[in-house]
Amino acid sequence: MRYIEPHAHMVSRTMDDYKALAMAGCRAICEPAFWAGFDRSSVDGFYDYFRQLTEYEPKRAARFQIAHYSWICINPKEAEDPEFAREVIQIIPEFLKKENVLGVGEIGLNKNSKNEVAIFEEQVQLALDHNQLILIHTPHLEDKYKGTQLIIDMLRQHSEIDPNRVLIDHVEEHTVKQVVEAGFWAGITLYPESKCTPARAVDMLDLYGSTDRLWMNSACDWGVSDPLSLPKAVLELRKRGFDEQTIDRFVYQNPLKFLRQSGMEILPEG
Amino acid sequence: MKETKTAMMDVYFMDARSKLIDIAAFMDRAERYGETGDYRYQEFVKALDALRSSDRAESVLMKLSDPSKEPSEKASAGPAVGAYQKD
Ligand SMILES: [Zn+2]
Numbered sequence: 001m002r003y004i005e006p007h008a009h010m011v012s013r014t015m016d017d018y019k020a021l022a023m024a025g026c027r028a029i030c031e032p033a034f035w036a037g038f039d040r041s042s043v044d045g046f047y048d049y050f051r052q053l054t055e056y057e058p059k060r061a062a063r064f065q066i067a068h069y070s071w072i073c074i075n076p077k078e079a080e081d082p083e084f085a086r087e088v089i090q091i092i093p094e095f096l097k098k099e100n101v102l103g104v105g106e107i108g109l110n111k112n113s114k115n116e117v118a119i120f121e122e123q124v125q126l127a128l129d130h131n132q133l134i135l136i137h138t139p140h141l142e143d144k145y146k147g148t149q150l151i152i153d154m155l156r157q158h159s160e161i162d163p164n165r166v167l168i169d170h171v172e173e174h175t176v177k178q179v180v181e182a183g184f185w186a187g188i189t190l191y192p193e194s195k196c197t198p199a200r201a202v203d204m205l206d207l208y209g210s211t212d213r214l215w216m217n218s219a220c221d222w223g224v225s226d227p228l229s230l231p232k233a234v235l236e237l238r239k240r241g242f243d244e245q246t247i248d249r250f251v252y253q254n255p256l257k258f259l260r261q262s263g264m265e266i267l268p269e270g
Numbered sequence: 271m272k273e274t275k276t277a278m279m280d281v282y283f284m285d286a287r288s289k290l291i292d293i294a295a296f297m298d299r300a301e302r303y304g305e306t307g308d309y310r311y312q313e314f315v316k317a318l319d320a321l322r323s324s325d326r327a328e329s330v331l332m333k334l335s336d337p338s339k340e341p342s343e344k345a346s347a348g349p350a351v352g353a354y355q356k357d
Binding site: 080110111112113114115116117139140141142143144145146149150172173174194199200203239240241242243246 | 272276281282285325327328331332334335336337338339341342343344345346349350351352353354
């Protein structure tokens with residue numbers, strides 16, 4: 001089996017995890033910029049983090065023949081101070097030029113506040129100005145439904161956005177339909193506690209898998225999460241009778257199709 | 271797309287049965303410790319009604335979601351808790 005892990009926060013993971021991912025068939029990892037569990041107090045803190053994503057993690061991944069790509073942005077959790085967020089946004093274009101950066105992400109909302117909305121809008125504009133793909137984080141738990149609505153409404157107001165170049169992540173049963181029907185890509189995040197189990201993810205693939213605009217990811221970070229949740233979802237797909245060709249489409253070809261819109265040569269052999 | 275038709279009960283019944291008993295035990299526990307007044311528990315009990323609808327997973331999630339539409343003035347402190355306190 002081969003697969004792409006399209007959303008993993010490897011900065012909070014060990015080399016053992018890279019090894020386990022490689023052994024499970026992972027060919028490429030995409031790492032969005034996010035909140036690392038502790039607020040950064042300066043623009044320099046972000047600068048170092050972006051360098052870690054674009055320079056250091058690719059080297060760690062390469063030790064296990066895994067390709068590594070990243071997304072750059074200021075995450076919604078740290079967007080509550082808009083002046084500070086704008087200073088961080090100033091340094092992003094330098095990183096968007098790098099050959100292993102996929103686009104702007106994971107932007108989005110966390111607690112659905114006015115400041116988060118403002119910084120989200122500004123980063124959508126940044127992505128459009130630089131012709132970048134967009135990866136969007138939707139809020140957790142009770143805030144997800146409202147946040148997803150707000151995000152879709154805001155994106156719809158930009159007529160210049162091609163929904164095919166936007167992925168809205170962490171969908172669940174109450175948000176997947178509206179994302180897919182609005183023409184965006186949808187990401188299903190497999191989390192042991194707070195998001196989606198493999199069985200529920202496969203239910204969503206059962207219902208919406210005929211579209212190619214779906215992927216699954218582990219989002220593994222510093223919280224309770226499992227870097228091998230994608231191979232576990234593949235076991236679930238097999239249990240449910242999906243053939244190997246369809247499984248390959250879900251876990252390899254679909255993400256590849258979205259990511260190659262960045263214009264980069266991603267896994268050129270596959 | 272699908273190779274064979276899978277018997278869902280063979281695959282999922284025992285797992286669902288165990289989770290159902292877990293829910294029952296959680297409710298007994300909440301009662302024993304006198305915490306049924308907590309809004310999270312109250313919203314949980316209300317969400318059980320959604321099991322009688324169709325699209326149960328979606329309905330349960332909606333029962334536990336913030337139904338408001340406008341962005342808030344400020345981000346609330348602390349992480350999301352999984353249930354929304356309706357007044
Ligand atoms: Zn993430």
